[in-house]
Amino acid sequence: MSLIPLQDVAIGRCTINFSADICIITSSTKIILMTNDLWLNLPVKDVARSRDFFTKLGFSFTNGAGNASMAHLVVGKQGIICNLCEENLFKSFSGNELPASKHSEVMLSLGAASRAEVDEWATKAQEAGADVFGKPSEVQGWMYGCGFADLDGHNWNILYMDMSKMPK
Numbered sequence: 001m002s003l004i005p006l007q008d009v010a011i012g013r014c015t016i017n018f019s020a021d022i023c024i025i026t027s028s029t030k031i032i033l034m035t036n037d038l039w040l041n042l043p044v045k046d047v048a049r050s051r052d053f054f055t056k057l058g059f060s061f062t063n064g065a066g067n068a069s070m071a072h073l074v075v076g077k078q079g080i081i082c083n084l085c086e087e088n089l090f091k092s093f094s095g096n097e098l099p100a101s102k103h104s105e106v107m108l109s110l111g112a113a114s115r116a117e118v119d120e121w122a123t124k125a126q127e128a129g130a131d132v133f134g135k136p137s138e139v140q141g142w143m144y145g146c147g148f149a150d151l152d153g154h155n156w157n158i159l160y161m162d163m164s165k166m167p168k
Contacts, residue, residue, distance in 0.1 A: 038080060039080060039081040039082065039083060040080070040081070040082045040083065040108075041082075041083040041085050041090060041093060041094075042082060042083070042084055042085065042090075042152070042154055043085055043086075043087045043090035043091075043098055043152065044084045044085065044086065044087065044151070044152045045086075045087060045151075045152055046086075046151075047068060047069060047070065047071050047084055047085075047086050048068070049151060050071065050084045050150070050151055050152065051071045051084065053128050053129060053130075053150060053151050054073055054084075054150075056124065056127070056128035057121070057124050057125060057128055058124065059073055059074065059075065060073075060074045061073055061074060062074060062081065068086070069085065069086040069088075069089045070083055070084065070085050070086065070089060071083070071084045072084075075108075075110070076110060076111075082108070104155045106154075106155075107147075107155045107156070107157050108154065108155070108156050108157070109156070109157040109158075109159060110156070110157070110158050110159070111159060111160070111161070112145075112158050112159060112160040113160070114160055115136075115144045115160050117158075117160065118136050118144055118145055118146055118158050118159070118160050119136050119146075121146060121148075121158040122135065122136050122146040122148065122158070125146075125148040125156075126148070129151060130148040130149060130150055130151070130156075131148060131149040132146060132147070132148045133147050133148060133149060133155075134146050134147030134148070134157070140167075141165060141167075142161065142162050142163075142165035142166045142167065143159055143160065143161050143162070144159070144160045144162070145157060145158055145159035145160065146158050
């Protein structure tokens with residue numbers, strides 16, 4: 001599969017690709033236009049280890065251009081692609097060195113259908129080797145969430161929002 005990006009934006013350790021027109025040409029010569037789609041690129045130390053980690057959390061991967069240097073993680077109902085890129089490949093995309101700091105430039109957030117689902121995410125993440133920095137808890141009386149850092153230190157937030165309790 002060939003990707004022809006028209007514009008990339010690098011923000012710290014995350015590259016966000018916005019495209020006006022991107023063609024994906026697969027081996028079956030099927031052409032898919034990804035007009036104005038969003039996908040993320042995250043640097044990882046070990047693509048195979050990261051693929052295993054996210055599989056344990058219940059994520060899936062596309063079969064497209066993935067290899068030892070990149071895996072295409074599918075996130076959410078919209079099927080947003082989060083490319084897990086080996087660090088040197090990521091640096092070649094972003095044109096930047098990776099910062100050595102421990103601060104977060106980006107937090108990736110996923111919605112949960114229930115408090116129980118938040119609890120399940122926290123358990124799965126911890127069992128898969130994540131650092132659960134935010135244990136499941138209630139926030140502002142209408143939200144319930146947890147937070148964890150994946151194997152490469154990227155922060156993820158899982159949040160259930162009870163809209164019936166949301167302040168008006």
